[in-house]
Amino acid sequence: EPEVTQTPSHQVTQMGQEVILRCVPISNHLYFYWYRQILGQKVEFLVSFYNNEISEKSEIFDDQFSVERPDGSNFTLKIRSTKLEDSAMYFCASRFSVAKSSYEQYFGPGTRLTVT
Amino acid sequence: TQLLEQSPQFLSIQEGENLTVYCNSSSVFSSLQWYRQEPGEGPVLLVTVVTGGEVKKLKRLTFQFGDARKDSSLHITAAQTGDTGLYLCAGPHAGGTSYGKLTFGQGTILTVHP
Numbered sequence: 001e002p003e004v005t006q007t008p009s010h011q012v013t014q015m016g017q018e019v020i021l022r023c024v025p026i027s028n029h030l031y032f033y034w035y036r037q038i039l040g041q042k043v044e045f046l047v048s049f050y051n052n053e054i055s056e057k058s059e060i061f062d063d064q065f066s067v068e069r070p071d072g073s074n075f076t077l078k079i080r081s082t083k084l085e086d087s088a089m090y091f092c093a094s095r096f097s098v099a100k101s102s103y104e105q106y107f108g109p110g111t112r113l114t115v116t
Numbered sequence: 117t118q119l120l121e122q123s124p125q126f127l128s129i130q131e132g133e134n135l136t137v138y139c140n141s142s143s144v145f146s147s148l149q150w151y152r153q154e155p156g157e158g159p160v161l162l163v164t165v166v167t168g169g170e171v172k173k174l175k176r177l178t179f180q181f182g183d184a185r186k187d188s189s190l191h192i193t194a195a196q197t198g199d200t201g202l203y204l205c206a207g208p209h210a211g212g213t214s215y216g217k218l219t220f221g222q223g224t225i226l227t228v229h230p
Contacts, residue, residue, distance in 0.1 A: 004158075031215060043159065043204065043220040055215040091158050095216060103147055103208035103216040107158035 002026045004108035006092050012114045016081050021111045023075045023092030031095040032075045033105060034067065036060070036088040043091065049075065082115045089113075118143040120205055122221035129195055130229050137190040137224045139205035148188045149218070150179055151204040159204055195228045202226075 005024045013019050025032050034046040047057040049067055066078045075094075079086055089112050093105040123138045139148065147166045151159035163172050165181035165188060172179045176199075178191040192199055202225050206218040 006158075033217065035218070042222050043206075043218075045217040045219070048215045048217055050215055056217055058217075089156075093218075103218070104149060104161060104164050105216070105218060106161060107151075109158045110156070112156070 004092055004094055004106055006090075006108035006111050008111060009109065010112045010114070012116065013082055015084060015115055019079050019082055019113065021077045021079075021090050021092075021113070023077070023108055024073050025075055025092065025094030026096070026106060027073070029094035029096045029106075031055075031105075032067075032069070033093040033095070034077045035091045035093060035107075037091065037110075038088045046077075046090075079113075082113075084115050087113055087115045118145070118207065118209060118219050120207055120219055120221040122203075122205055122224050124224060125222065126225050126227075128227045128229065131197055132194055133228075135192050135195055135226070137203055137226070138187065139189065139221050140187045141207065142186065143207075144185050145207035146185070147208060148181060148185075149206045149208075150188070150190055151206060153202045153204055153223070155202075159206075192226075195226075197228050197230050200226055200228050 007022045032049040035043050037043045045058050047061045048055045064080045068076050089110045091110045092108040095105045121140050147164050149164045150162045153159045163179045168183045168185045170181045176193045180189050202223045204223045205221045208216040
């Protein structure tokens with residue numbers, strides 16, 4: 001069964017460093033998302049991506065964040081200068097459906113980012 | 117802002133008991149999704165309910181979407197230890213410039229004791 005994959009599973013970085021989190025969405029999906037979950041808190045939306053451009057972003061997704069789909073399969077999230085508060089689980093998700101009534105999204109296993 | 121409130125936040129029961137988890141909002145959602153999340157892993161989609169009043173069954177799990185599409189419930193019959201986990205409801209923002217970003221409830225941590 002097709003699934004969303006993410007690498008690395010765990011990334012430790014020092015404050016101020018750049019990190020790139022990678023995702024391979026399900027191959028025929030059209031919409032791509034990044035979410036994050038700080039320990040003990042809700043899953044929260046960061047950004048959506050469709051037709052090779054950002055379609056929507058949250059207040060969290062400031063100038064330090066960027067996303068890219070460099071080829072037909074990968075979808076990346078870059079944090080330019082990490083802060084302690086960026087420590088969280090980051091989830092990639094993808095969706096195929098053009099039927100707005102369902103909006104089913106499939107999530108990857110996540111990348112645990114630890115900023116020290 | 118569309119919010120989803122789940123209750124209870126914690127549920128601890130014995131194997132064989134029945135339970136219900138609720139997901140409520142003051143906003144109308146075009147659909148609601150239920151996920152299960154294990155520690156350190158991503159949410160796994162269980163079901164999507166789309167039509168007001170819809171009932172879907174997944175083995176011992178029964179999902180219902182409220183008639184007004186503002187609430188949903190998850191009922192587990194004869195819970196097993198393997199049902200232990202975090203259950204999340206999530207609803208998409210639709211219309212306007214939204215591309216279906218999900219709003220999540222805070223989750224219900226279910227523990228089933230043998």
